[in-house]
Amino acid sequence: MSLLAPLFLLGLLGLAVPIIVHLTERQRRNVVDFPSLMFLRKIPFRSTQRRRIHHWALLSIRALALALLVAAFARPFLANTEVAIGSTLGPREVVVVLDRSYSLGYGNRWDRAKNQARQVFQGLDASDRASLVFMGRGAEALLRATSDRDRLLAALDTASLSADGTLYGPALKLAQTILEESQFPNREAVIISDFQRTGWKGDEGVTFPPGTVVTPVLISDDATPNATVASVTLRRDFFSGQERMTATARVVRRGGDAPADRTIMLEVDGQEVQTQFVRLDPTGSATVTFEPFTLSDLYTRGSIRLGSDALAQDNELHFVLSPGRAMRTLVLEGATPRPDASLYLRTTLEISEEESFQVDVRRSTSLSAADLAATDVVVLNDTRFPQGATADRLRGFVEAGGGLLLVLGERSAWQTGLDEFLPGRFGPARDHTRGAARLGYLDYTHPVFELFSGPRSGDFARARFFRSRDLEMGPEGRVLARFDDGSVALAERRLGEGYVLVWTSTMDAFWNDLAVQPVFLPFIHQMMRHLGGYRERVPWFTAGQVLDLADPEGMVFVADRDRELAPDVAQVALTPGGGSVALPATDGPRFLELEEQGFYEIRPPGTNPERPFAVAVNVDVTESELESMDPAELAAAVAPRETSGDLSASGELLTPDLQARNQERRQSLWRLLMVAALVLLLAETAISNWISRAATMRFEDGRSYVQST
């Protein structure tokens, strides 16, 4: 119940005035001078009598009448009568949008939300129809436009929380579709959610059809202290020839009144490795670094677990790690290279914290099949291009996904047939006569230079180029960098699954001084990673994501496709909850929906490999931010346009006709209050007259007695 004119409630203060005046003995308006109060003071009883309220019933009636009058003027109205009223106007099409994102797992929110939905279903008439739509980051219509109340209630009973986040758009869009398809005159959308602000963008473009009553039901708590494992940073390093991982967890706490000590534990393959205590300030964060652990097996499963609180889902974060594989680089200098032609290149590749590069420098241009099989990237450093069978093997190597970097120098020479190999035709060496040339254009959209796209993330302009080879681009080539005179510095061509890069200057300090610039090392590393097809493994996915096991572009981030997920081999995925998802062999995509939090295990059916391919799934940490938005804001955004301006205090929206009737009905309380007040005043008049008459008779009796004395 709400009030249209709540300021009138100030009138209730008037109730206290007569009582205060009565009790504080302050009757300044009626003062009688008397010679002496000597005798009157001897009657203390009278003073207390004076202060005592003799006619409680009369006072109560007066106070109640006044209170009712004040309440009537305050214009009370009922806020939640639309559903009940609507039910009397004909069959309804009700869509219950039930938020089952994991934030509803806070305390007993999920039970409360289901109870709210249950009440809606139980309030349905036989002619009404209802739909149950689950809301997460996606939407799912569990039951659609059914009058079977038992089915609705049963579906509700079996519903469970998801590990999903909140996104209002899909569910509301689905509800809109259901309502638009309905022929019923009365349509209602009941949105039961904790109304997290993080899931609302404001541009969902959902508008319910005209005549729809939107009833938001807020499931919330007064205070929502919550701690979350927000992220984990995993750093690789090598120690005594072993690869070690150091996990650093960032823990965020939102809400709370006082610092709290919590335990945080690192698990590896189900075994507790280390437990620490972390002190979390209210609305603060902390970083916890665990001791390094050795990473020796594929698909090693790790978890960070924080001590439990009201929302348990965001207290753990899982990851899957595999030992890193060094990228093998073969540098060919030719038979008579310049001294230290590959010094900078080799040194740069050897400087790597994670030992992610293996460098082999040869003074030869011969390449065997075995060499190429053990190589990811081949660098031809200022040498003649291989010919014959070697060139064919090299071409096959690149087309199979290998990488080739051609560094042009004095010894590089154009050969017939290179047109089909290189991005362009290179010419003779050319001195940059007007001083040194500098790199004037970089394609920051390319993976090689993407790392340097941000401000202060690499200054190529400091490098001076004194000599380079001209490169006349072919139709399939792509220029990645140019000198400031417009000539090509770096170009790329794709061959099959691999890439060929041509660098038109040397990789030492002879034709340029790039090798002594700070950007040289990351530039070479990026180039090698690109050519070698290196992809950083994704340690975990977020619940709600879909994995296409047949997509090599995607799977390169998580698994060794050749070994684990051959497309012609049927697979089965075991979910964290113990279920299984069949992934039969197919030529098309094989989608796996990552719906649950934990580890998904994917393997051929009937097999039990020691370490199967696994992916970790975590909840979306943005969902752990429990701040609620105003439900009325959402209701207003999705309301039918013609009634969007008429919101009740609870955010419910009505059609004009229904709204007018509801308003009249909801605001009619004041009449009842006024009638009740008048009845009380009449009763008060009668009672006070009776009391007054009785008192007068008593007084007159007293006077006559005195006079006769």
Place this chain on the structure above:
Amino acid sequence: MAVRERSSFHGADTQFLDPAVLSRIGNLELLARTVVDGFLQGLHRSPHLGMSLEFAEHREYMPGDDIRRIDWRLFARTDRFYVKLFEAETAADFMVVLDISKSMSFGTHTVTKLDYARYLGAALSYFSQKQRDRVGIATFDHEIVDYIPPSTRHLQRILHTLVRAQPGRPGTLRDPLMRLGDNLHHRGIILILSDFYEEPESVIGAVRHLRARGHDVIVFHLLDPAELDFTYESAASFRDLESGTMVPIVPDELGDEYRALLAQHTAELERLFTGSRIDYTVLDTSKPLDYALFRYLSSREQMARVR
């Protein structure tokens, strides 16, 4: 019980004794003359009382009596000792002691208690002057405000003092009366006009001091009808005229007990005054002055007898 005692005196023309009529007379001397002459004219009796050594009666000798007053002739005839009682002797000192405390300014009738006391004081002073008494006056509240010693020539000063007496301060009896007793060296008649808003023991303690010094004391207790009847109807805050304190009062609830307390107070005063051989009279200020004058004359008549 002296409260609300009605006048039993009849025969006097009370037209000029009504306070409502007297309040229209601005000149206090004229007022006194009007009262006294009118009163005595109706009394048909000589105003000159105690003007000679006139024998009154005999009384049997009691131990302690002055042996000089033994009537030896009668002893010779009866062989018993009798003493002679005579009428009062010549001119006495008559002192009006007027309470002008703030409470005396109260009045719900046409006159206040102080006005009524003025009339009485003026009339009796005039009357005493006509009897060739020496008249004086003392006004007091918590101390003596004006003091005019008894003299046969002080009537005008007394009337003037009465006219300009203004109530304004709280009053007490003990200190002023004690001081007055110390100042009066000749025994005489002392008329005390007050409303006696003090405890009876305190009142009698103060007045008995005068009596102990040999003065004949006549006490007029002046009360307004509102004080006697307490006929207020509506609830109000009652303010003490002297202290200014206020008390919320519901007269309906308090009237009976107030009247009982007042009656108890006056009864106690009467008992104590009578025990000290002091004439005590409660006067309703709405009533004519005849009753007060009659009471005074009666008292004077009794005082004139020498025991």
